[in-house]
Amino acid sequence: MNLKKHALSGIILLAVHSPGAGQDTLNFSTILATRVAALEKLSPDSDPSWKPAWINDIEVRTETDRFDPDRQEYLLRFNFNSPGLVKAQKNYFASLQAKSGADLEENLNGLVRGTYTDWLDAVFIQKKQALLEEKLAIMEDEAQVRQKMVADSEKDLDDYLELKQEIRENNLQLAECRFRKAELLDRLIPHEETDQAYDAFDDRLIPIAQIETYINRLQLAGMPFNPGAESGFRSRKVALEMELAAELAEARQIVDFVQFRYNGPHDDPFKERFSAGLGLRMPLNGKNKLKVAELKLATASLEQDRQLDQYVYSAIFVKKLTEIRLYFDQFRVLEQQLNELDSEFRTVTDRVSTAGSPIWLLNLRKTWKKAQIRELEIEKEIYRKYIELLDLTGILRWHSMQNFLEQAPGE
Helix, strand or coil: CHHHHHHHHHHHHHHHCCCCCCCCEECHHHHHHHHHHHHHHHCCCCCCCCCCCCEEEEEEEEEEECCEEEEEEEEEEEEECCHHHHHHHHHHHHHHHHHHHHHHHHHHHHHHHHHHHHHHHHHHHHHHHHHHHHHHHHHHHHHHHHHHHHHHCHHHHHHHHHHHHHHHHHHHHHHHHHHHHHHHHHHHCCHHHCCCCCCEECCCCCCHHHHHHHHHHHHHCCCCCCHHHHHHHHHHHHHHHHHHHHHHHHHCCCEEEEEEEEECCCCCHHHCEEEEEEEECCCCCCCCHHHHHHHHHHHHHHHHHHHHHHHHHHHHHHHHHHHHHHHHHHHHHHHHHHHHHHHHHHHHHHHHCCCCCHHHHHHHHHHHHHHHHHHHHHHHHHHHHHHHHHHHCCCCCCCCCCCCCCCCCCC
16 A cells, blocks of 8 residues: 555656746747847848949050150050940849849748747757656656565566666656757857856747648648749849840940040141041950850740749648648547546546556556657647748748747738
């Protein structure tokens, strides 16, 4: 009877234990706002300016005839860009700025995706650690009971040794969880708050039922376009088109240069001569022909890449919807199993309180914890796929201040 009381008291203590009470916790909304503010500093307030030149260069030449200073000749030549070429160069530079901005936007989005991923890792490591600690307490209680039973049979000894090995494996998992939790705390704590001590994460998350409702809406909306890729393709296409326009404008330029020639000075003013000249080109596109063909080919290839990317995107979108729906089904099955275990636990508790071995109760409680850990793994996959779908559909952006782990889009 003393063994029964000891086992039951350990289980009651587990039921009232609250591992997070009184701890300083990190909040994801605060972390997200801090990260976004830091990313805003990486985003330049203005793009570097550049103005195309109307005059490419100025040439000054001088020549002496028979080394006679009185027969000195001076020439001043201006090499021009045509108005069409100047406009094309300006548009091309603007397209490069837009492409650079799109690339920066995608890099910043990647940093925010990483923040969500790190936070999910942190929350579920913390939850798993709590379950492993509860499971360890149950197994230690069971080990005390089995140790007293070892002398009764050889099977009891085997069960005891097997349990001790299970405790060792549980301790290894606990050590890994504690290390990962400390590492994530160090990574996620804002640098501005290094003097603030945190030892836990605020693990409140959007209910899975709300995620499933959002996924249903997403599926009913039909196949979306790839917003991130579309933006990137547009900026690259415009850049190619503007570069092509600049090459064509350069090839079609007619005025090549304007020059002024002066002979003198002379003692005789009538011998001083001043003249102006104009250089013209006959554009045959020979100089830029290969480059123009190359840019046209790149533009056509880019459109093919866009269509292929949309096809791959559609396949990934369908796959991720299928995966998250599978996890929803698995989660419901595990919920049902936990309810059944709860019912069995109550039945066994009533039996143990009157007659029977407390090992039954401890084994059932241990099985319950294992099922909870398995459910936790499925739960994490649901949240991970949810974030991946938010990213895939273009909702997860670095400048969005909404915490999607607290509220689904459109709610």
